[in-house]
Amino acid sequence: MRYRLLLSYRGNAYYGWQRQPSGPTVQGAVEGALADLLGEPVTVHGASRTDTGVHARGQAAHLDLPAPFPRRGMVHGTNRRLPPDIRVLAADRMRPDFHALRSAGGKEYVYRLWRHPVIPPLEAPFMVPVHEAIDRRALQRAAAALVGRHDFTAFALAGGSHRHPSRHIRSAEWEEDGREIRFRVRGDGFLRGMVRSLVGTMIDIGLRRRTTADFRRLLTGRPRGEAGPTAPARGLCLERVLYPPEWGPVNRGEERGDVVV
Numbered sequence: 001m002r003y004r005l006l007l008s009y010r011g012n013a014y015y016g017w018q019r020q021p022s023g024p025t026v027q028g029a030v031e032g033a034l035a036d037l038l039g040e041p042v043t044v045h046g047a048s049r050t051d052t053g054v055h056a057r058g059q060a061a062h063l064d065l066p067a068p069f070p071r072r073g074m075v076h077g078t079n080r081r082l083p084p085d086i087r088v089l090a091a092d093r094m095r096p097d098f099h100a101l102r103s104a105g106g107k108e109y110v111y112r113l114w115r116h117p118v119i120p121p122l123e124a125p126f127m128v129p130v131h132e133a134i135d136r137r138a139l140q141r142a143a144a145a146l147v148g149r150h151d152f153t154a155f156a157l158a159g160g161s162h163r164h165p166s167r168h169i170r171s172a173e174w175e176e177d178g179r180e181i182r183f184r185v186r187g188d189g190f191l192r193g194m195v196r197s198l199v200g201t202m203i204d205i206g207l208r209r210r211t212t213a214d215f216r217r218l219l220t221g222r223p224r225g226e227a228g229p230t231a232p233a234r235g236l237c238l239e240r241v242l243y244p245p246e247w248g249p250v251n252r253g254e255e256r257g258d259v260v261v
Helices: 026-038 071-079 136-144 194-206 212-218
Strands: 002-009 055-064 086-094 106-114 148-151 166-177 180-187 236-242
Touching: 002 026, 002 071, 026 055, 026 071, 026 086, 071 086, 106 194, 136 166, 136 180, 136 194, 136 212, 180 194, 194 212, 194 236
Parallel strands: 055 236
Antiparallel strands: 002 055, 002 086, 106 180, 106 236, 148 166, 166 180
């Protein structure tokens, strides 16, 4: 039986999603909690390998079990065994050919900036300060240039799989809410570190260190060293993974496995 999990986590204390020997990871914590709940080892396949320190509001993952398991029990039983900065929000039974990564049609990320050197303490773990004089119109012009298919080699961090660096961006915009400005981007896929590198370069544009024309040139496969710095991980959040309608759950009237958040 294949199940899809919807997960949310604060990434500050983790070396990203993917299990690794160098430190604690979200995948490792979730697999450990599920193994304790189910009484046997389990492998969880994530839709996005979020980097060290990156958060998620809507990470998706799947796992296989030899027999049906109550979805509500999977949600609450796993959460009782997880640290408080990771939560399973929902569990759904899926078709056996569903795959959290390969079935996804895209992802949406949000990066948060605060236009003041002092960030409210309740927001500080999730925001990055930026100079108040940053030009939001310049940021918006740069974001508009992202829509479409481009070669994002200039915005890819080392260590990822970049043999095919072209990605299609469906939408990209900067939102304003008082002193907070948010970069929201939706695309078919993203290279390792791509969103953070884009944000770091757009900050340069907003502070008039670069031009929008410079930015457009970077979207033609220029070397990474020509783009701006990589923005800090704590400002980035995976908002949701997008799936085509055919990948809906097949719960068929079973008890609800989701929780209200």
